[in-house]
Amino acid sequence: MAKQKIQIIVCGGTSCNGNQSELLIDNLRLELEANALENDVRVIKSGCFGLCNLGPIVKIIPGDTIYTHVKPDDARDIVSEHVMKGRKVERLLFTDPVTKKVLATERELSSHKKQIRIVLRNCGIIDPENIDEAIAYNAYEALGKVLTEMKPPEVIKIVKDSGLRGRGGGGFPTGLKWEIAYKNKSDEKYVVCNADEGDPGAFMDRSVLEGDPHAVLEAMAICGYSIESHKGLIYIRAEYPLAVSRLKTAIQQAREYGLLGKNIMGTGFDFDIEIRYGAGAFVCGEETALIHSMEGLRGEPTVKPPFPAESGFRGKPTNVNNVETFACLSPIILKGAEWFASIGSIKSKGTKVFALAGKINNVGLIEVPMGTTLREVIFEIGGGIRYGKKFKAAQTGGPSGGCLTEKHLETPIDFDNLIAAGSMMGSGGLIVMDEDDCMVSVAKFFLDFTVEESCGKCAPCRIGNKRLHELLEHITKGKGTLADLDRLKNMSLVIKDTSLCGLGQSSPNPVLSTLENFREEYEAHVTIKKCPAGKCKDLMEYFIISANCVGCTACARVCPVGAITGERKEPHVINPNICIKCGSCMEKCKFDAIIIQ
Template sequence: MAYKKHVLICGGTGCLSSKSAQIAENINALLKEKGMEEEVQVVLTGCFGFCEKGPIVKIVPSNTFYVEVKPEDAARIVEEDLIKGEKIESLLYKDPSTKEKISDSDKMGFYDKQQRIALRNCGLINPENIKEYLGNRGYQALGKCLTEMTPEDVINEVKLSKIRGRGGGGFPTGLKWQFAANNHADQKYVVCNADEGDPGAFMDRSILEGDPHSVIEAMAICGYATGANKGLVYIRAEYPLAIKRLRKAMADAREYGLLGENILGTDFSFDIEIKYGAGAFVCGEETALIHSMEGERGEPTSKPPFPAESGYFGRPTNVNNVETFANIPEIILNGGEWYTTIGTEKSSGTKVFALAGKINNVGLVEVPMGTTLREVIFEIGGGIKDGKKFKAVQTGGPSGGCLTEKDLDTPIDFDTLTSKGSMMGSGGMIVMDEDDCMVAVSKFYLEFTVEESCGKCTPCRVGNKRLLEILDKITKGNGTMEDLELLRELSETIKDTSLCGLGQTAPNPVLSTLNNFWDEYVAHVKDKKCPAGSCQDLLQYTINDKCIGCTACARVCPVNCITGKVKEKHVIDQEKCIKCGACYSTCKFKAIDRL
């Protein structure tokens, strides 16, 4: 059926939680009521990426982009836009700097410097309709591989692209496939790592929710190239929407002869099953992931042997993450050399980041490698919230490091970030402002890695626990200068002696903040003060001469530590004060100082 207009509505997890499905239902009901259901098609897509402004509704072909849409806006969208062709000004995006209303997403700063390859179909197609994927060159890459290329040709094309693993390790993907192909066995496996354990990261989830067929197609291509006929997707069980859409896509692919026996009439057979994880961060490491799939405790093992030689149940196994696989069909269709024209010499292609924290435009962004941190944070991200000053950005999740203002012009690629004491990781990018205490940030990440350590090796199990204890001591005002030296020494030891990547990179937040924010650590130790006013144990609230005795502070104090008569200056009993900040937040006269 040829529709005159399409209404694309974000159907990612975030927007669904904000009732985007209800928006779709309301628009469909109104279209049916007006007899327009054969003129306008409503499509629930995957994530558009601009999570800060969801739910998002996009009208095609006018390319009108509506933000923060509510179910009750459906009537206006149908009446004013779909029938009268008028844009609804109140639903358009407002540029925070120019205050201009922008209707075309292509003219928004958030999308301006993005280049979507892994996310190419997210926000464009219905992920639960295989015909829409087929209509966007879907499964053509698999067909090309099976009918025009040998397995060696496929591997050479991937090697030519210079794509490196997007899961954090950055190992050349083509070389990895080559190792798996070279190891002969009666059974081989292709594993898709969809565990995604970084706090705040949702790149892989969004791809599986918005374009599951791209991953299925890529896994089949990898199976053909490496000689495997069985695929496994290891996904955390708390991704119900991604699992649902992946299951639907797998069933449809089988029905269309794109999974299963004799794919596309050839002698190549390949099928996929789903394995569930319980959300263990350490299971992002490929050997721990494999043990978890085997029903064992998710612990890493020493390498060699690598999974390409002895992986799932001792068979040759190739492991790539979701984003890596999502790039493969485009590489096959456009050629490996095309891929190297994007990005940098040693880091080709694009990278997807989950941009979060104290940033105006929270969301999912995909940029060419080599794009600077400044471009991502201040142009795509729209700068720091509430006009606050930028302080640091954490790249690479709990395993990464904190980079500062002097690093803003750093190009984002695997090697440069590592040289700066951080890492690419799977793509988490958390922005911090002047109100963030870097000692507390280090403590936060150490709490996570200590909790997530499998406990197999002593440096990680014991060493990181000691690091956390020292950081806790410093944030409570009990630290010494000797503790700072011990922090550095212990961090280096843990990096050098831990078994797997979790332990080897866990001290990165500590080392990077020690290097970049030494004065902040010293202030905690010598002055017993937190310059950012974040560490609760180091705060002190006092009442100054601006107090008019309104009693508002006394009324909200949970421990009754504020005394004073009406219309007279009040006093805080420092012995009783629990430093909750309720008085500071309540006072309208700036009569309470936070020291």
């Protein structure tokens, strides 16, 4: 691959990009040119390293040195010290958030030890805009093997034997899906990659597409060969411009190398891929809605059956898989079904990528074997809760999932266990909440999302979710009653039972699971009209502890409505009738004299 002696890999994932990694790359190149090193050192913009809260990340090969929080101005030191003199830039080396030790390479990172990288195998390693690097890391080898040595039913058998289940959230066995599409004979069939990652707080698919687009293209071609289709479509959110541009580059390069298009690798098999854009509709993650959207229509779901494998895009058999599912494929073909099936739990094989976010120390992308416990994910890999606060809940499955609490910490995470715990796998967003989060508000937040995203086609989802949201609004304003809690539960169950598609069938899950796990919190809202977490504005009262107040007047000056009165050097008081509960006084107070009651 690259002839240069040293490679500087800079993370070009979205978080790092937002932290000026682009400018850093420019500066590195300028510094190298200024020192006439541009032919010896190559700067590569890679996909996500998965260490988002430490970004921008720079990795230098050889040696695998990792630098964190690198600013554009640090380019000079990296070139003059590390590249030219071989001395590590100490101040940029990173400390393990768990052990607090300074680490030289990523392999020493404690959060890496429990991880196995299959889907993310090349993310942060290769240059996603250079097909040669992907090929050096075995891209398209599996496609070659499939096209030259295997018949479609053999490929399907390997996928079935591997136990791979759909990573989009449903967990449907991938091999079985392919088999149905294969058996439905038609002159035209389609392979669709669902890259409409609409779950808020989830960024796995985007990272795969940005970091290793060829993994998805190759797998789509393998799928095409297996179900006898010649046309692939990637349905991707228009909100992911970087992923779109890298996919376009990758498709172009694959065509030039004869890995897509007519007569792939001289085997006579034709397969080409086109990109279709979503336009911001969560429901389009549902496969029938997605297909309608690709046909230029409103993305409304339809009743299954007929399943897309029978009648999908343009009425032809269509196989829809998620980005992460596709990204698992070529390792399965190359290393065999048994290898894949040896990883994970009994019914869920392989690994799962999670986007860890929220009140957790190590925000980022992780990939763990199925069956890893929630405790391992949050406390060992995630480094625990920020600011040493207490863990309260973790939401998996986004707006369709539920919350897992302390009692679920030892639960091995896989498809079936999560459903048993009242949540679901979902696409892999894992949002951690601490003691300061009000679970009623969180449920309301998700309902807010569902109400906005409901397509409106069926009444239970369109009207029912709105009513649920109103009830929650009521409760957070202190106007709820105990009877409302039963009403919430009953309505949730009806919506689940009667909605047309996955969106409505799962939208009450956050309500049901918070009700189940945090009933006392709901009760506090409706009986004593208090929010135990201190989040619900209408149920709070700001109060000054006179013993702590020194009368510095800072709070009175910052109060936008003049609700705080008191003489200088005398304890102040807040008039609750004027107070708008903005919290400014509490932020300003240096003496911890202001509390919420």
